[in-house]
Amino acid sequence: MAELLKHLCSSCGGPLIIDVDEQLYKCPYCGVTYDYEYFREEDVLSKGMRALKEGEFKSAMEAFDFILTKDPHDFLALRGRFLAKGKFMSIRELNNPSTWREVTVEDVKPEEEAEAAAPEDKEYFDRIVNIFKLGEEFREADKKVTDAYTDKNRLERHFSAVANQREDNGVPVRFFEDTIRIAPWKALVVELIVFLIALGITMALYSHTGVMNVPLLVTLIVMGVAMVITGYKVTEDTSLKSELAGTDDSIDDKDEQIKELTAKRDAILKNIRKEYVELKKIDPELKAPAQKT
Numbered sequence: 001m002a003e004l005l006k007h008l009c010s011s012c013g014g015p016l017i018i019d020v021d022e023q024l025y026k027c028p029y030c031g032v033t034y035d036y037e038y039f040r041e042e043d044v045l046s047k048g049m050r051a052l053k054e055g056e057f058k059s060a061m062e063a064f065d066f067i068l069t070k071d072p073h074d075f076l077a078l079r080g081r082f083l084a085k086g087k088f089m090s091i092r093e094l095n096n097p098s099t100w101r102e103v104t105v106e107d108v109k110p111e112e113e114a115e116a117a118a119p120e121d122k123e124y125f126d127r128i129v130n131i132f133k134l135g136e137e138f139r140e141a142d143k144k145v146t147d148a149y150t151d152k153n154r155l156e157r158h159f160s161a162v163a164n165q166r167e168d169n170g171v172p173v174r175f176f177e178d179t180i181r182i183a184p185w186k187a188l189v190v191e192l193i194v195f196l197i198a199l200g201i202t203m204a205l206y207s208h209t210g211v212m213n214v215p216l217l218v219t220l221i222v223m224g225v226a227m228v229i230t231g232y233k234v235t236e237d238t239s240l241k242s243e244l245a246g247t248d249d250s251i252d253d254k255d256e257q258i259k260e261l262t263a264k265r266d267a268i269l270k271n272i273r274k275e276y277v278e279l280k281k282i283d284p285e286l287k288a289p290a291q292k293t
Contacts, residue, residue, distance in 0.1 A: 018066060048080050053089055060084040073118040076284070082113045082128065091285050094128070095276045097269055100135035101142060108132065127279045134272045141265035148261055152254040159247045166240040169233055184233035191230055195223040 009016055009027035016025040024033045048063025061084040067077035083091065086108040093099045110132050114125035167181065202216040280286040 018062075045076055045080075048077075052080060052083055055087075055089055057084045057087050068116075072116050073121075075118065075121045075124075078113040078117055078121070078125070079284075082108065082110055082125075085109070091279070091283055094131055094135075094279070095273060097138070097142075100138045100272075103135070124279070124282050127275055127282075131272055131275045131279065134268055134275065138265060138268045138272060141261065141268055145258065145261045145265055148254060148258045152251060152258065155247055155251050155254060159244060159251065162240055162243050162247065166237060166244065169237055169240065184230055184237045188227060188230045188234055191223055191227045195220065195227060198223060 009030060009032055011032045012027060012030040014027050014029035016027055018024075019026050019033075022033075026033050044063050044066055048060045048067070051057075051060040051063060061081060064077040064081040064084060067074050068081065071077070079091075083089075086093075086103055088094070088099075110125065110128045114122065114129050117125045169184065198216055198219045202213055202220060205211075205213050205216070
């Protein structure tokens with residue numbers, strides 16, 4: 001507070017400090033005291049507002065609290081203290097959505113200023129309380145939107161991972177100098193056809209010669225094992241395909257949820273701005289005409 005007010009002792013020149021309990025200025029060096037009225041209250045208020053605009057919220061709070069020790073209903077001091085508690089450099093920040101993502105009612109407690117305000121100032125602070133209540137609703141609604149987007153991103157990553165897994169589950173086939181992967185069910189069809197052809201040839205030779213052709217028999221065994229493996233891949237591919245379809249449906253559902261949550265959040269923000277428009281009509285900072293440059 002001493003830094004804010006910069007009041008100096010007339011006896012020794014040292015910076016004065018405030019004794020709130022005794023309601024005096026005191027010099028910590030020579031012990032001289034001064035009444036509050038020794039310095040103009042308007043000077044304290046102007047320095048508090050300057051500290052507020054410079055972001056020196058602790059100093060601003062001390063200045064406004066100093067004024068309120070003498071007049072607990074002082075409108076400008078109550079307004080300034082509210083802004084300092086919320087670390088607002090301007091009342092205009094109440095119209096900024098990012099404010100409500102960071103500030104809560106518990107942090108600022110605007111009801112304290114509303115209760116202390118004079119009857120003629122009640123409307124002003126009641127509107128601030130209403131804005132804060134809406135701001136709390138906005139913060140919760142905005143968090144739900146953020147969480148929904150997080151869930152959607154998680155689902156999309158899962159979809160991509162399953163799609164890659166399904167692609168890797170394909171059966172590799174050598175095609176000239178390249179190796180491609182085909183769907184397991186297609187590979188199973190090809191293997192079954194080859195197996196049936198080999199079986200047909202084997203049976204024809206056996207019936208003609210009465211001797212089992214060993215190479216063809218080995219081919220049948222190998223093809224049988226290959227079909228079992230491919231059959232397992234077909235089952236796995238069916239499961240992955242079903243999982244992809246379910247995940248895709250979940251993403252669509254999440255998109256609908258995001259639309260609904262966003263609409264609710266935007267409706268709350270619209271109500272905040274309506275209250276802010278009404279606040280502008282009675283706020284000394286907002287209703288003041290802009291200075292020409």
